[in-house]
Amino acid sequence: MSKADLIRSTRFRKERETDWLRLEELVARAERDGLQRMDFAEARDLAALYRQATSSLAIAREISLDQALLNYLEALTARAYLSVYAPQERLGGLFSKFFSQSAPQAIRRSWLFIAIGFLSMGLGVLVGYQLYLENPAWYQVFMPAELASGRGPSSTTEELRQVIYNNSPSTSGLGAFATTLFSHNTRIAIFIFGLGVFLCAPAIVLTFYNGLILGAFYALHVEHGLGVDVGGWLSIHGVTEISAICIACGGGLQLGTAVLFPGNKTRKQALYHAGRDAAKLALVAAVMLIAAAFLEGFMRQLVQDVAVRYTLGWGIGLCWLAWFILGGKARS
Structure with missing residues (x-):
């Protein structure tokens, strides 16, 4: 990766990393406690941040950012997808x-x-x-x-x-x-x-x-x-x-x-x-x-x-x- 690409990747991450970390926190909570136990604001943020992360992933792929960042976003959006759309039914x-x-x-x-x-x-x-x-x-x-x-x-x-x-x-x-x-x-x-x-x-x-x-x-x-x-x-x-x-x-x-x-x-x-x-x-x-x-x-x-x-x-x-x-x- 050239120096220009590295600078662009760093800037891209810095501008969006706060939202990604917040999404990661909400996903971890949904995985641990279930979506039913999250309040309305958190569930709304989870859905909104998931859409933003998928958009970031599409942009990252388009401009060919470093592979480590792509892997991170793919894993994060996959976990968020399951939290938002997968059935939330418990065993009972x-x-x-x-x-x-x-x-x-x-x-x-x-x-x-x-x-x-x-x-x-x-x-x-x-x-x-x-x-x-x-x-x-x-x-x-x-x-x-x-x-x-x-x-x-x-x-x-x-x-x-x-x-x-x-x-x-x-x-x-x-x-x-x-x-x-x-x-x-x-x-x-x-x-x-x-x-x-x-x-x-x-x-x-x-x-x-x-x-x-x-x-x-x-x-x-x-x-x-x-x-x-x-x-x-x-x-x-x-x-x-x-x-x-x-x-x-x-x-x-x-x-x-x-x-x-x-x-x-x-x-x-x-x-x-x-x-x-x-x-x-x-x-x-x-x-x-x-x-x-x-x-x-x-x-x-x-x-x-x-x-x-x-x-x-x-x-x-x-x-x-x-x-x-x-x-x-x-x-x-």
């Missing part, structure tokens, strides 16, 4: 927005994919139920040993009834059982959601298989005259749990559909676009599975009356449905 606000708006809106936009998930589950239940009635040996084919817990075609009616109406459960045992079930259900939902990206079929098949398990399990109890009883036993947690699995399936199907039918976008773009709603569906499913684990591990055994079980399970289901239908509707 993000959670609140997710539950009040983003999640139910994503559910409504994805209703067709979720409906396919429920259809896959329902067909699985029907097929599993019919296959068991034709040949009880199918029960051992469908039902994983850890979920059967010793129950099967060889169980007596009294043995099955004792499980449904165990009115003296161990609190610690229930806690351990809830943990096991939550782990199992979470794995299933993750597999269904994650496998959906592979052209949809694995998510549909796995959801259908879960329906087979449920259908065979229900048929076992119907055969012993306990259909109404096991329906109430399952309703407490099953309405929430099955809905969560179907919603996870819907999220996976969205990803798979984006890969299969990207339309005018590239597959990467289509997958990115579909992933925004699909990820929200996965989070909703996770929240519902947490609730289902609590209901399955505690409320199912603590509530013994069949009518109360049905009321509790389907009442909670209606609450989920109301959230999905009404949540965030005013700002859709």
Whole structure:
């Protein structure tokens, strides 16, 4: 740099450095405390000084001032831009927005994919139920040993009834059982959601298989005259749990559909676009599975009356449905 350029750069800095230092101070405060805690005058100065700094940067580039000054102004204006224009939402606000708006809106936009998930589950239940009635040996084919817990075609009616109406459960045992079930259900939902990206079929098949398990399990109890009883036993947690699995399936199907039918976008773009709603569906499913684990591990055994079980399970289901239908509707 020539002596003339150095003098020009020094003069340029000297004329504007006070404003830059003030902007740097305001940016540091906005980064530390958030824009919401600044008073009106400071927020106004921050915006005005940011515009001045961007103008100074443009001039500095035009007259080719020294690189150190350019680097300083570029870093300062980038920080100021984020302070002025970046979302100022805090973590609590993000959670609140997710539950009040983003999640139910994503559910409504994805209703067709979720409906396919429920259809896959329902067909699985029907097929599993019919296959068991034709040949009880199918029960051992469908039902994983850890979920059967010793129950099967060889169980007596009294043995099955004792499980449904165990009115003296161990609190610690229930806690351990809830943990096991939550782990199992979470794995299933993750597999269904994650496998959906592979052209949809694995998510549909796995959801259908879960329906087979449920259908065979229900048929076992119907055969012993306990259909109404096991329906109430399952309703407490099953309405929430099955809905969560179907919603996870819907999220996976969205990803798979984006890969299969990207339309005018590239597959990467289509997958990115579909992933925004699909990820929200996965989070909703996770929240519902947490609730289902609590209901399955505690409320199912603590509530013994069949009518109360049905009321509790389907009442909670209606609450989920109301959230999905009404949540965030005013700002859709």
